Amino acid sequence: MVDKKDMAFGTAVAALRRLGDTSVWSLIVTVMGDSAARKGDKIAGPVLAQILEPVGVRPEALRVALHRLRKDGWIVSDKTGRTSVHRLTDKGLAETRVAASRIYQRQVNFPDQWYLFWAEPEETPPPPEGMLRLGRGMFLGQGEAPDCADFLMMQGHVKSVPQWLQTRLAGPDLMLAFDHLAAALNEVTETLVNTSGLSPLQIATLRMLIVHHWRRSLLKHPDLPLGFFPDGWQGGACRGLVMGLLDRLGRP
């Protein structure tokens, strides 16, 4: 007999799975990033299998994905008796940390000062590091502008962003992905009003799905104030829903 907790878990998983198929490879990266992101952290093969099982990942598919991750230098697997234990490589840890700094950020604060660098494309200076490319020869930076002799530089604040640029920063596909993500996260939030009866494995599965879909859309756009995005932008709302759910679920 399925109890209420398991029904709620099933409803939440279904809502998140409707957001689209995901590769096993990519789900493992998410799990490792969510629960084994410090140097020395390990995750046992059977535990990984149980976390992925509710998403329909079979042991064979898991083996293939783990093999690929080892080959790409993301993870290392050791045998402890008959059990495989997996951990992120230094490269895997480093890339995970970069992504995590955006994925788990509760609030994005922006400076008062911004700067623009502009050069005619045919002047072809190398694009400035760390700046956001807005278009041909046009780059945006936050804070105090560094010295650079090749560009026209203006320091100040962005007064308005035209619609065509908003659409370039977040196109219709991304807008729709965030609409769907917000709807799914709202459904999960309503379904999991009380999370006290969930098992650690169920929590790990839910966290994986939430973080995975959040990351997928998040890393498709730069962090920018609301005025840079088209009307109806759900990115900020999704961040709030993700942080609320992760807080409520807690670490497994």
Place this chain on the structure above:
Amino acid sequence: MVDKKDMAFGTAVAALRRLGDTSVWSLIVTVMGDSAARKGDKIAGPVLAQILEPVGVRPEALRVALHRLRKDGWIVSDKTGRTSVHRLTDKGLAETRVAASRIYQRQVNFPDQWYLFWAEPEETPPPPEGMLRLGRGMFLGQGEAPDCADFLMMQGHVKSVPQWLQTRLAGPDLMLAFDHLAAALNEVTETLVNTSGLSPLQIATLRMLIVHHWRRSLLKHPDLPLGFFPDGWQGGACRGLVMGLLDRLGRP
């Protein structure tokens, strides 16, 4: 016998004439702008002829140029007895005033605040009025930015101007023209240490030549702070020399 004043006058005229040939048409526009720029101001044909005579303008060339100016709607000529009297038309007065506001400006003050408007060329919004075009899709304005939905707008201050843009705002030809103008104005300033013995007609001729060559280079570039121009820019020095000479010569 040529007296000292006439020799100094001749030297000054020669220094200014070495700056290059000028059309008679254009010289008349300068004289009218310098001495008949208010509504109702008139200048008699014989006076005009005497002002232009030291520059080598013959009566026939003057007649042709006056005819052309009448045809273009710049001047109107009336007969008073046997003497022609010329005055600027409303159109001539209006265009003269626009140019005069830059030509006779003693000092150019710039605001703290500037703004940039940028759009990708293929977005093709109409270029904003009154702004300086720096390149494809890029415009610069002074003061407080107006509202405009089609451009990315940044309000602030220009931190640096790259060399390629300085060269675009003042190319090698203009740099050289200002070098020559500065040299000629320095020579005239040294030659005319004392202007008390010059005749009103001589003063008018000198003012015409000074204003004419100043205007010719001045109107080839926008008014911008020093940092927008290449190293060695003589535009500011020339403004000081022109104002100094006009003050010293006085109105004829």
